[in-house]
Amino acid sequence: MAGYTYVILVPLIPLVTFLLLGLFGRYLGRSSGMIGTAGLLAATLLSFLTAFQYFFGANHVNGVYEPISAFKHTWLQFSPGLSIDMGIMLDPISVMMIVVVTFIALMVHLFSLGYMKGEERFTTYYAFLSLFTFSMLGLVLSVNIFQVYMFWELVGVSSYLLIGFYFQKASAVAASKKAFIVTRFADFGFLIGILILGFYGGSLDIATLVERLTNTASPEFIAITAASFFGISVLTWALTLVFIGGAGKSAMFPLHVWLPDAMEGPTPVSALIHAATMVVAGVYLVARLFPIFSMNSAVLSLVTWVGVASALIAAIIACTQTDIKRVLAYSTMSQIGFMMFSQGLSKTSGEDGLGYMASMFHLFTHAFFKSLLFLCAGAVIHYVHSNEMRDMGGLRKLMPVTHACFLIACLAIAGIPPFAGFFSKEEILLTAWNENLFVYGIGLFTAAVTAFYMFRLYFSIFWSQPFPTHAKQPATAHQQEGSLTMQLPLVILALCTIAAGLVPFSKFVTADGRPLETHFNPLFSVPPVLLSIIAILVAAELFKHGDGRAANIAAGLGLVYKAASKKFYVDELYLFVTKKIIFPFAGRPAAWFDRNVVDGCINGLAYITASTSNAIRWVQSGRLQHYTLYFFGGIAGLAIIFIYLWK
Amino acid sequence: MYDVPLSHVLFVSTALFFIGMYGLFTRRNMITMLMALELLLNSVNINFIAFNKYLYPGKLDGVFFTIFIITIAAAEAAVAIAIIINLYRSHKSIDIESAAELKF
Numbered sequence: 001m002a003g004y005t006y007v008i009l010v011p012l013i014p015l016v017t018f019l020l021l022g023l024f025g026r027y028l029g030r031s032s033g034m035i036g037t038a039g040l041l042a043a044t045l046l047s048f049l050t051a052f053q054y055f056f057g058a059n060h061v062n063g064v065y066e067p068i069s070a071f072k073h074t075w076l077q078f079s080p081g082l083s084i085d086m087g088i089m090l091d092p093i094s095v096m097m098i099v100v101v102t103f104i105a106l107m108v109h110l111f112s113l114g115y116m117k118g119e120e121r122f123t124t125y126y127a128f129l130s131l132f133t134f135s136m137l138g139l140v141l142s143v144n145i146f147q148v149y150m151f152w153e154l155v156g157v158s159s160y161l162l163i164g165f166y167f168q169k170a171s172a173v174a175a176s177k178k179a180f181i182v183t184r185f186a187d188f189g190f191l192i193g194i195l196i197l198g199f200y201g202g203s204l205d206i207a208t209l210v211e212r213l214t215n216t217a218s219p220e221f222i223a224i225t226a227a228s229f230f231g232i233s234v235l236t237w238a239l240t241l242v243f244i245g246g247a248g249k250s251a252m253f254p255l256h257v258w259l260p261d262a263m264e265g266p267t268p269v270s271a272l273i274h275a276a277t278m279v280v281a282g283v284y285l286v287a288r289l290f291p292i293f294s295m296n297s298a299v300l301s302l303v304t305w306v307g308v309a310s311a312l313i314a315a316i317i318a319c320t321q322t323d324i325k326r327v328l329a330y331s332t333m334s335q336i337g338f339m340m341f342s343q344g345l346s347k348t349s350g351e352d353g354l355g356y357m358a359s360m361f362h363l364f365t366h367a368f369f370k371s372l373l374f375l376c377a378g379a380v381i382h383y384v385h386s387n388e389m390r391d392m393g394g395l396r397k398l399m400p401v402t403h404a405c406f407l408i409a410c411l412a413i414a415g416i417p418p419f420a421g422f423f424s425k426e427e428i429l430l431t432a433w434n435e436n437l438f439v440y441g442i443g444l445f446t447a448a449v450t451a452f453y454m455f456r457l458y459f460s461i462f463w464s465q466p467f468p469t470h471a472k473q474p475a476t477a478h479q480q481e482g483s484l485t486m487q488l489p490l491v492i493l494a495l496c497t498i499a500a501g502l503v504p505f506s507k508f509v510t511a512d513g514r515p516l517e518t519h520f521n522p523l524f525s526v527p528p529v530l531l532s533i534i535a536i537l538v539a540a541e542l543f544k545h546g547d548g549r550a551a552n553i554a555a556g557l558g559l560v561y562k563a564a565s566k567k568f569y570v571d572e573l574y575l576f577v578t579k580k581i582i583f584p585f586a587g588r589p590a591a592w593f594d595r596n597v598v599d600g601c602i603n604g605l606a607y608i609t610a611s612t613s614n615a616i617r618w619v620q621s622g623r624l625q626h627y628t629l630y631f632f633g634g635i636a637g638l639a640i641i642f643i644y645l646w647k
Numbered sequence: 648m649y650d651v652p653l654s655h656v657l658f659v660s661t662a663l664f665f666i667g668m669y670g671l672f673t674r675r676n677m678i679t680m681l682m683a684l685e686l687l688l689n690s691v692n693i694n695f696i697a698f699n700k701y702l703y704p705g706k707l708d709g710v711f712f713t714i715f716i717i718t719i720a721a722a723e724a725a726v727a728i729a730i731i732i733n734l735y736r737s738h739k740s741i742d743i744e745s746a747a748e749l750k751f
Contacts, residue, residue: 620750621747621750622747622749622750623743623744624743625672628671628672629672
């Protein structure tokens with residue numbers, strides 16, 4: 001449709017800034033940050049324009065927001081109907097995502113101007129940020145599932161580059177490799193899922209696939225459900241594999257191990273990639289293919305239980321971590337678990353589609369308050385020069401702006417009205433209440449635990465003991481809170497965190513494109529809010545004074561506390577599996593085979609050639625007359641053969 | 648019409664060819680080898696002329712070939728002598744045995 005082709009500029013501007021900074025960065029020096037930020041500002045304004053035009057323009061058909069293909073180019077044609085296209089699809093969720101991605105990326109770019117000031121690889125940092133922004137925008141706007149996959153890998157690689165940004169630190173290098181390998185492992189599942197869907201669906205185009213596989217009478221649907229593998233239908237397999245890809249990116253249990261380690265990257269990167277955008281790609285993927293997912297209740301319940309397990313486990317682990325960024329990482333994982341199970345419980349249309357809308361709403365609000373939390377943590381780390389809680393405390397007087405913003409974000413994530421998190425979390429809990437009471441119970445408990453660990457963090461950083469002056473004392477130049485470029489994004493995001501919940505989200509983004517009336521039910525909101533407030537008070541009681549009360553309780557919990565603080569030994573389990581099972585039983589035999597059989601064949605061939613030529617090298621005597629003799633002998637031989645023997 | 652039969656001419660050319668071959672194999676002096684090579688070429692020339700004359704008297708193809716061969720032989724002799732001169736400069740000898748480094 002005409003009028004939307006300019007949307008292509010939204011991902012292209014970050015690509016151009018990436019190329020500019022990547023190729024000519026050394027000549028740009030300090031100005032590269034400004035270039036990256038300016039480019040992204042343009043992209044942000046364009047995406048706002050897109051959202052305005054899309055949601056308030058005249059493309060309501062019978063009250064439904066129609067998907068619009070703004071741009072499409074066939075990139076690689078396999079056969080008629082099966083092709084990899086590059087294009088831009090606008091529908092409520094992709095428009096919502098480009099607004100979130102560009103806006104959060106802009107805030108992070110702005111924040112990084114102050115945070116990364118004086119870094120040696122400042123230009124490289126901005127180039128990588130632009131690459132990531134480009135990839136993420138390409139991902140959310142994809143028309144073709146293979147295009148999704150390509151950008152999926154691109155966000156993976158830019159995440160890898162940014163986690164390993166401080167490559168002088170061995171831990172950062174290990175973390176970047178871990179993130180890459182774990183997500184790559186999951187992406188392999190995603191790829192196979194795509195291939196199965198493409199093979200049975202006869203198309204890689206998302207709209208076509210959704211249309212064919214949601215129609216129970218279509219030949220593709222009959223084929224994919226009739227075929228089975230190990231007694232499970234191929235549709236279930238395909239969707240499970242696609243979901244594994246999504247779970248890997250979204251750090252769902254048990255593929256979450258990379259996310260906490262990914263905190264080795266610069267903090268603004270964590271805010272952008274590991275809180276607001278890339279990690280919700282899995283949720284987005286399920287939402288993108290939601291009509292197909294909803295055809296298969298087995299996979300939906302898998303989505304639900306993986307989400308519930310991740311939400312609960314991550315929340316419990318978050319209570320025991322002492323590195324403030326790791327607490328936030330587990331909190332992200334927990335919140336994404338909420339989004340996942342909300343989708344798992346949803347249906348496609350009408351009132352039953354509440355879970356889908358709630359999931360997207362939570363994604364939207366979570367992006368604001370979680371990136372705000374990370375940026376505040378960045379400001380704190382910038383000030384204290386440490387990630388550890390014990391090096392902090394009493395910072396509320398020293399960093400008033402950061403303190404206020406952090407408090408707002410904590411209230412939002414704890415689900416206290418009227419902050420953003422309250423509204424979206426209420427919708428999720430309402431979905432669970434309607435669909436599955438057990439999930440509702442866990443959700444309620446997790447929400448309370450969320451409030452507890454967030455306020456544990458808050459009180460430990462800003463209250464507790466007075467700021468330990470003997471600890472790594474910041475230099476006098478750092479005595480103020482941070483430059484304007486660092487405070488401005490915090491304030492803007494805090495305002496968004498207050499306002500985002502009031503957006504009438506259900507009017508715009510729903511499972512079937514029709515506006516959904518949400519009923520605000522004050523009575524329903526009482527238990528979660530009450531529980532959260534109690535949790536906050538408990539946290540205040542335990543951590544506000546900075547004495548040993550919390551430690552005593554931790555000691556009292558004994559093994560439980562230890563298991564949680566060791567992240568339930570999931571990392572150890574992975575290490576055990578890789579080091580004790582995969583390496584000796586698969587890795588070493590493969591290495592032996594490679595060294596002896598594969599290399600042996602090649603070396604043997606070379607040896608045979610060398611020894612044969614060594615044996616006959618005397619033929620090359622270097623004497624002209626010998627060669628002449630061979631020549632005439634050969635001619636004579638050929639003459640005899642042709643004249644007498646060749647009859 | 649002709650007193651000399653074809654076989655006699657072919658006998659001469661074959662004799663010439665084997666004399667040339669003998670010279671090419673036994674001589675060590677490069678100039679002599681070059682001369683032996685000329686004998687080989689000329690034996691071929693005689694064959695061409697003879698077959699042209701006896702079998703296709705109305706045509707000139709064999710003669711043309713002969714003229715070509717003579718031309719090529721002249722050029723080849725020039726190149727060969729240039730090589731020999733260069734070899735003499737570096738080895739102080741035109742003995743074929745002394746130019747046997749190019750092996751293995």
